[in-house]
Amino acid sequence: MKQTSTDPRILRTRQLIMDSFVELSSKKEFKDLTIKDITTAAQINRSTFYYHFEDIYDLLDKALTESLLVNLSYEDFVESEINEETLTAIFKEITNFQLSLSTRCHRGYEETIARIIRDQLEVIFAKMLSNQFPENDSTGLERTASILSWGLYGASADWRKGNADVEPETFIKPAIPYLLP
Numbered sequence: 001m002k003q004t005s006t007d008p009r010i011l012r013t014r015q016l017i018m019d020s021f022v023e024l025s026s027k028k029e030f031k032d033l034t035i036k037d038i039t040t041a042a043q044i045n046r047s048t049f050y051y052h053f054e055d056i057y058d059l060l061d062k063a064l065t066e067s068l069l070v071n072l073s074y075e076d077f078v079e080s081e082i083n084e085e086t087l088t089a090i091f092k093e094i095t096n097f098q099l100s101l102s103t104r105c106h107r108g109y110e111e112t113i114a115r116i117i118r119d120q121l122e123v124i125f126a127k128m129l130s131n132q133f134p135e136n137d138s139t140g141l142e143r144t145a146s147i148l149s150w151g152l153y154g155a156s157a158d159w160r161k162g163n164a165d166v167e168p169e170t171f172i173k174p175a176i177p178y179l180l181p
Contacts (some may be wrong), residue, residue: 009071010052012050013042013048013052014131016042016044016065017042017044017048017049017052017053018040018059018062018063019042020031020038020042021038021059021060021063022063022067023041023077023127024038024041028073030060033056034056035055037054038056038059039104060112061112061116062077062098063100064076064113064116065116065120067097067100067101068097068116068117068120069120070113073171077089077090077128077134078124078127078128078131079131080128080139081128081130081131081132082125082129082132082148082180083180084176084177084180086128087152087172087176087179087180088168088169088172088176089157090121090124090152091152091156091168091169091171091172092168092169094117094121094152094153094154094156095159096161096168097117098113098160099160099164101113115155115159117149117153118149118150119149120150121129121145121148121153122142122145122146122148122149123145125138125144125148126145127146128142129141129145130143131143148179151179152172152179154173155172155175156168159171
């Protein structure tokens with residue numbers, strides 16, 4: 001993708017492609033989706049698709065990442081300290097994101113979704129930890145960010161698999177004291 005301009009037409013076209021993908025994903029399994037399906041739904045040609053995305057996997061990755069960024073806003077958390085309130089809020093946003101995907105485009109994307117959530121959480125936690133502990137070793141903070149991101153994602157996967165009838169806040173509450181740095 002060689003997008004360097006912020007021309008509103010380029011942004012609208014990119015969003016149109018992603019919206020078409022999400023819409024089609026709610027009707028078809030990912031493995032059955034083709035670029036032709038997406039370009040037809042978006043009413044664009046194939047070269048326009050490739051201007052914005054390398055392939056359908058790139059589109060999947062970017063569409064899910066942008067969707068997560070809407071739910072889990074970096075700016076909402078990076079200036080916060082890691083405490084019970086923040087961890088609960090982040091966990092709730094992760095579970096909300098997973099619930100929103102389950103009705104749209106979740107089938108067959110678990111591994112991609114997991115990677116995107118963990119990567120985004122790791123960035124957020126690394127920034128929060130470096131703000132909270134500016135004098136500490138960056139390697140230790142990065143590892144702690146990784147542990148927190150995998151831990152919260154794992155808890156959200158457990159919640160989704162068998163405890164979705166329990167409020168996310170109630171589900172995560174017993175674990176939070178053990179997650180605090």
